[in-house]
Amino acid sequence: MKVDAERLKTPLPPQFSTWLAEIFGINKDMIIETQDQLNAFCTALAKGPYLTIDTEFLRDRTYFPRLCLLQMAGPNVDAAAVDPFIEGLDWEPVRALMANTDVLKVFHAARQDLEIFYHLYKVLPSPIYDTQVAAMVCGFGDQVAYNALVRELTGNELEKNAQFTDWSRRPLSPKQIRYALDDVVYLRDVYEKLHAQLVSKGRENWVFEEMEILNTPRTYQNPPEEAWKRVKIRSDRPDVLALLRALAAWREEDAVRRDVPRSRILKDETLADIALYKPRDEDSLLQIRSLPSDLAKGKMGQKILEISNRVLDGPRDGWPKAERKDAFPKNAQGTLEMLKMLLRINCAEEDVAAKLVADAEDLEQLAVEAQPDIPAMHGWRFEMFGRDALDLKAGKIALRLERGRVKKVAV
Numbered sequence: 001m002k003v004d005a006e007r008l009k010t011p012l013p014p015q016f017s018t019w020l021a022e023i024f025g026i027n028k029d030m031i032i033e034t035q036d037q038l039n040a041f042c043t044a045l046a047k048g049p050y051l052t053i054d055t056e057f058l059r060d061r062t063y064f065p066r067l068c069l070l071q072m073a074g075p076n077v078d079a080a081a082v083d084p085f086i087e088g089l090d091w092e093p094v095r096a097l098m099a100n101t102d103v104l105k106v107f108h109a110a111r112q113d114l115e116i117f118y119h120l121y122k123v124l125p126s127p128i129y130d131t132q133v134a135a136m137v138c139g140f141g142d143q144v145a146y147n148a149l150v151r152e153l154t155g156n157e158l159e160k161n162a163q164f165t166d167w168s169r170r171p172l173s174p175k176q177i178r179y180a181l182d183d184v185v186y187l188r189d190v191y192e193k194l195h196a197q198l199v200s201k202g203r204e205n206w207v208f209e210e211m212e213i214l215n216t217p218r219t220y221q222n223p224p225e226e227a228w229k230r231v232k233i234r235s236d237r238p239d240v241l242a243l244l245r246a247l248a249a250w251r252e253e254d255a256v257r258r259d260v261p262r263s264r265i266l267k268d269e270t271l272a273d274i275a276l277y278k279p280r281d282e283d284s285l286l287q288i289r290s291l292p293s294d295l296a297k298g299k300m301g302q303k304i305l306e307i308s309n310r311v312l313d314g315p316r317d318g319w320p321k322a323e324r325k326d327a328f329p330k331n332a333q334g335t336l337e338m339l340k341m342l343l344r345i346n347c348a349e350e351d352v353a354a355k356l357v358a359d360a361e362d363l364e365q366l367a368v369e370a371q372p373d374i375p376a377m378h379g380w381r382f383e384m385f386g387r388d389a390l391d392l393k394a395g396k397i398a399l400r401l402e403r404g405r406v407k408k409v410a411v
Contacts, residue, residue, distance in 0.1 A: 068167035139351030236322030
């Protein structure tokens with residue numbers, strides 16, 4: 001989504017933050033506790049070009065992430081945290097702010113935060129900006145940690161002792177609140193410094209192109225019929241995979257209905273064992289060591305047997321077939337190695353993380369296919385690497401060693 005560049009250059013007047021502090025008591029290191037505070041805070045953030053945002057959540061006992069704290073800050077709006085555990089607080093101003101397309105929402109490693117908003121509202125905040133992706137475009141390496149980015153760009157060191165505390169317990173300590181707010185406080189400087197680098201290099205649109213997958217609702221959906229693909233299993237037999245698919249779909253639906261982690265129902269290894277053993281009755285079910293006998297004899301055992309018999313006695317034309325990857329051809333190995341080297345050269349020249357441009361599977365496709373449909377053949381990746389890769393394969397450029405360094409030369 002296109003972001004108004006002029007609006008990004010125009011921060012909120014600093015006196016607005018002062019007005020908030022005087023009228024509503026919203027100031028540094030504070031949790032919003034009243035509806036008036038929340039309304040005023042969101043109103044202030046909506047007047048700025050961007051806001052920084054982070055969440056604290058738990059999901060060790062639930063299927064869906066449980067939001068425990070929401071932190072936000074603006075260019076001239078002091079950071080504050082919204083407590084979802086305060087009863088009677090209407091979150092409509094937050095929803096409206098997330099839907100306000102005039103305000104850029106800046107995250108770091110946005111995926112899990114965005115999943116929370118998708119679960120809450122069934123729509124995603126828009127537009128968004130992920131500083132982890134921006135850092136990769138600026139040459140900070142693959143998936144750089146936030147504290148490392150803050151240290152590098154601002155010279156500050158984040159306090160991390162509160163990272164693994166239980167955010168669902170109340171009251172929160174001042175130390176916890178400071179830790180939570182620091183993430184959005186320093187994210188302002190991180191965003192502005194990264195954005196300035198990208199603008200100077202003419203790459204600001206690269207990041208927004210990368211936001212497309214994060215802006216796609218399917219990214220946060222878990223269709224039950226596809227859940228089996230996440231389970232590792234030592235077989236590619238169609239009957240085994242068909243049973244695994246049915247068992248995994250049942251587990252997924254039950255986990256969603258009960259809002260518990262998948263593993264609380266059955267672990268992946270147990271699902272795989274059941275699919276491999278293909279039980280038909282209680283005696284065969286009891287032979288599966290990873291399935292506790294009390295579950296095998298109870299309602300769960302009955303459900304497993306019902307699924308097993310239904311699948312194994314049902315039509316076979318819909319059974320899944322494993323996609324067997326052909327062995328990489330030996331005669332293309334040299335091409336692959338040259339492409340790997342070219343990728344390293346181009347990414348070093350442009351100061352971009354190589355993983356963002358092409359992964360190992362992409363390079364293998366590129367080595368054996370004339371025009372593979374991979375990210376490196378589209379957009380900025382093509383300009384930076386894809387065109388050179390095709391020219392290398394066509395013999396239009398070559399790689400040469402000069403004074404211990406590999407360089408590209410025209411042929």
